[in-house]
Amino acid sequence: MTTTTVPEFQHRTVLLDEAVDALALDGARANGVFVDGTFGRGGHSRLILSKLGPDARLIAFDKDPQAIATAGQITDPRFTIVHDSFATMREALAERGLNKVDGILLDLGISSPQVDDAARGFSFRNDGPLDMRMDTTRGMSAAQWLATETEQTLEKVIKEYGEERFAFQIAKAIVARRAVEPISTTRQLAGIVAGAVKTREKGKDPATRTFQAIRIFINKELEDLEVGLNHAYDSLAPGGILAIISFHSLEDRMVKRFFASKANVEQPDRRLPIRAVDLPQPELKLLSKMKPSDREVDENPRARSAVMRVARRLPIPSLQEGA
Numbered sequence: 001m002t003t004t005t006v007p008e009f010q011h012r013t014v015l016l017d018e019a020v021d022a023l024a025l026d027g028a029r030a031n032g033v034f035v036d037g038t039f040g041r042g043g044h045s046r047l048i049l050s051k052l053g054p055d056a057r058l059i060a061f062d063k064d065p066q067a068i069a070t071a072g073q074i075t076d077p078r079f080t081i082v083h084d085s086f087a088t089m090r091e092a093l094a095e096r097g098l099n100k101v102d103g104i105l106l107d108l109g110i111s112s113p114q115v116d117d118a119a120r121g122f123s124f125r126n127d128g129p130l131d132m133r134m135d136t137t138r139g140m141s142a143a144q145w146l147a148t149e150t151e152q153t154l155e156k157v158i159k160e161y162g163e164e165r166f167a168f169q170i171a172k173a174i175v176a177r178r179a180v181e182p183i184s185t186t187r188q189l190a191g192i193v194a195g196a197v198k199t200r201e202k203g204k205d206p207a208t209r210t211f212q213a214i215r216i217f218i219n220k221e222l223e224d225l226e227v228g229l230n231h232a233y234d235s236l237a238p239g240g241i242l243a244i245i246s247f248h249s250l251e252d253r254m255v256k257r258f259f260a261s262k263a264n265v266e267q268p269d270r271r272l273p274i275r276a277v278d279l280p281q282p283e284l285k286l287l288s289k290m291k292p293s294d295r296e297v298d299e300n301p302r303a304r305s306a307v308m309r310v311a312r313r314l315p316i317p318s319l320q321e322g323a
Ligand SMILES: C[S@@+](CC[C@H](N)C(=O)[O-])C[C@H]1O[C@@H](n2cnc3c(N)ncnc32)[C@H](O)[C@@H]1O
Pocket: 011, 012, 013, 014, 037, 038, 039, 040, 041, 042, 043, 044, 045, 061, 062, 063, 064, 067, 084, 085, 086, 087, 107, 108, 109, 110, 111, 112, 134, 224, 225
C-alpha cells in the first residue's frame, strides 16, 4: 500500500456557513444522505458532519490523493470518502446502496494547497514541475501535453478556457520553444507566455489566463462539471438541494444554464387542448445566488470570484416540506 504524505498547506473554505446553511440540515433532513463532491481539505464536510444526526451519511469525493489522505483522518462512521471525480457520483452512490440523496455540494476548482505547493505545478509564481493534475495517479501532466499537442489545439484551449486574446501568439511561442528544449517547469512556461502577451491587465500576471486554461483542460474540469451536473440532478431525491460554488465565468455559465434548463420550462400554446396535469413541469426551483461578503474577500482574497447557486429538486414532497 502506498501512503500519501500531505504537506502542511492550509485551505480556507469559501462560503463555509452559507454553503452548509444552503443544504438545510435541519428537521428530518438532518438524518438524510448528503454528498460533498469536492472534499479538498474538508472544511465543508467537517461542518456538515457537525450538524448531521446520528443516522445521516456524508459521501465525499475528490480526485486529489492528498485530499483523500486528509479525509482518511476522519474516523466518523457516517462519513465515506471516494477517490474519484464527482462525475462518477451516480455509480459510486449506487455501489453503496444509495440511490437518492438529500443534498449535494460542489465547491469547484482547485484548493489552496494545490496552488501553494510548488511541487504540484499549478502556480506560475513558484517554480515547480509543470504537472497541474489534481489526480496525480492518472492522466497526462501539463508538460506531457504541451510537448505533444498541435499548435491549433493549444491555441483553441488557451483561447476558450483562458479567454485569452493572445492565444495564437502563445501557442506559437510554445511550439517554437519546445523545438529547442522541453518545457518542463512552471516558471519556464510563465516566461514564454509573458514574452507572447503584448498588453498587460492591471493586477494580473500575464500567465494567469494560460495557466487557468491548461489546468481546466488537463483536469477535464468542464467535461466533469457537465457530467457531474447530470449525475447530481439524477441523484437528488425530491426536495433535495444542489449548491454549487464556481470560481470563473465558464463554470458559472454552465451551472446557470443547467439550472435554468430544469427550472424554466417552456409552456405550450395556451390555446392547445392540453390538460393542466399534462403540462410540462419545472424540475428545479432556483433558491438563491450568492457571493462572498466584502469581509470574507478581505480576509481571503481567493474568495473574490466565487459565486454560489442553489436549487431544489421538484416536486417537493409535503413530508419534507414541513420538516
Ligand atoms: C475549492 S477545493 C474544495 C475545498 C473544500 N470545500 C474545503 O472546504 O476544503 C476543490 C477541490 O475539489 C477537487 N475537485 C475538483 N474537481 C473535481 C472533480 N471533478 N471531482 C472530484 N474532486 C474534484 C479538487 O481536487 C480540490 O481538492
